[in-house]
Amino acid sequence: MIKILANDGIHADGKLLLEDAGYELHTEKIPQDELPSKLNEYDVIIVRSATKVRKDLIDQAPNLKIIARAGVGLDNIDVEYAQEKGIKVINTPAASSLSVAELVFAHIFSIARFLNNSHREMPVKGNTDFKKLKKAYSGGFELKGKTLGIVGLGRIGREAARIGLAMGMKVLAADPMVDEVDIEVKLFDTYGVTASAKIDTVSMKDLLKGSDIITLHVPGGQGALIGKEELDQMKDGIVLVNAARGGVIDETVLLEGLESGKILAAGLDVFEGEPTPKQELLEHPRISVSPHIGASTNEAQANIGRELADKIIEFFQ
Known part of the structure; x- marks a missing residue:
């Protein structure tokens, strides 16, 4: 047997x-x-x-x-x-793609509307500093019209592209193995309506320069894809999301970028030191964190x- x-x-x-x-x-x-x-x-x-x-x-x-x-x-x-x-x-490879992509956007929404901070501070200060918190967290941003950079256009990257397009975002994608993809966006089956868009991949340099938000969907174990050199090419106020593997972003560079203001915020589902991530990452007020749950639906x-x-x-x- x-x-x-x-x-x-x-x-x-x-x-x-x-x-x-x-x-x-x-x-x-x-x-x-x-x-x-x-x-x-x-x-x-x-x-x-x-x-x-x-x-x-x-x-x-x-x-x-x-x-x-x-x-x-x-x-x-x-x-x-x-x-x-x-x-x-x-x-x-196909079974959890949508769940991971949805978690990416959960982190992006959390960052865009300061939900990670609100969830920490409202239980403690909501009854005493409500107006102060309201003022502090009233400077969020909408996703519509922003440019989403997707590094790695495999199954998860394509699901992220699909969500981004449905949100009214411009999508840039970099993947040395892919030249172009057709992304179909389906409305709920009840409506029977679909829309499609062709995404031509760009160079990593162009993606880094042109994106407002960057999400990474590449294999781990090959060193940091995002380090100081890559960060220097990005826009000021960039948002980074990593739900791929720990180590894809150099965490020291990430913390330095947050400190300098080059990075507005980050969303992390994965960490270099799992299952004991750096405490500085877990406590940072501009990092939205989750415990490697991308596929856990x-x-x-x-x-x-x-x-x-x-x-x-x-x-x-």
């Missing part, structure tokens, strides 16, 4: 599909330091971002046939080494569970 370890959990929809297919599924988490002695009992391991599947662990599990990532990024898996060993590596997790189950079942059939 095929044995599967869902070490970081799996949605009930995926669990049901795998069990109905006759597979033995274990969802009790095995600590990272115990995996070398236990992983070889399984044919498949399903992970999110918490469990690391590195070369040394792969060497301890010659029976392993699939490493499945419940999400997009594969930086917690030594993919090439696994493939060299004949192990199939799968992920779910009920809909996305159900989609991920079903997609993983389908791919695993197809492999063994």
Whole structure:
């Protein structure tokens, strides 16, 4: 019987599909330091971002046939080494795209209307300094007419573009692998109306110079894409959002840019030091923060569970 370890959990929809297919599924988490002695009992391991599947662990599990990532990024898996060993590596690039893109805009709205600050201060000062808070947070901005720069025009980047276009924003996109894309914006199905727009990608330099808000949708593990050199090319008062991977933005440069005023604000769902981000980032009044929840909606997790189950079942059939 095929044995599967869902070490970081799996949605009930995926669990049901795998069990109905006759597979033995274990969802009790095995600590990272115990995996070398236990992983070889399984044919498949399903992970999110918490469990690391590195070369040394792969060497301890010659029976392993699939490493499945419940999400997009594969930086917690030594993919090439696994493939060299004949192990199939799968992920779910399409399942959570909309959820991540919506979180990006949640951070943008929070920044645009000072909601991150209001949520912190209203419970403490709302009864005593209401008028002062009202004055402090009355200088927000609308998104319509602003230029949204999207770095990485994959599935999530395209969802972000779709939302930006629907908001009346101009969209710039940079991606060395993409020349152009057609983005279709659908109104709710009841209305049966769609609109489409062609987005031609631009150079990274042009995107940095021309954007009011920049959101990053690129893989991690390749160093900082946004450092001091890139920041110097941006408009004063730029807004940065990172819901991709920690380290894509140099966090020291980010803090310096906020201090100087070059960066108006930032939205961060991911951090270099997860699960212990820098306290300066968490406490900064001009950073909207969330604990790496981009794909953590009920809909996305159900989609991920079903997609993983389908791919695993197809492999063994």
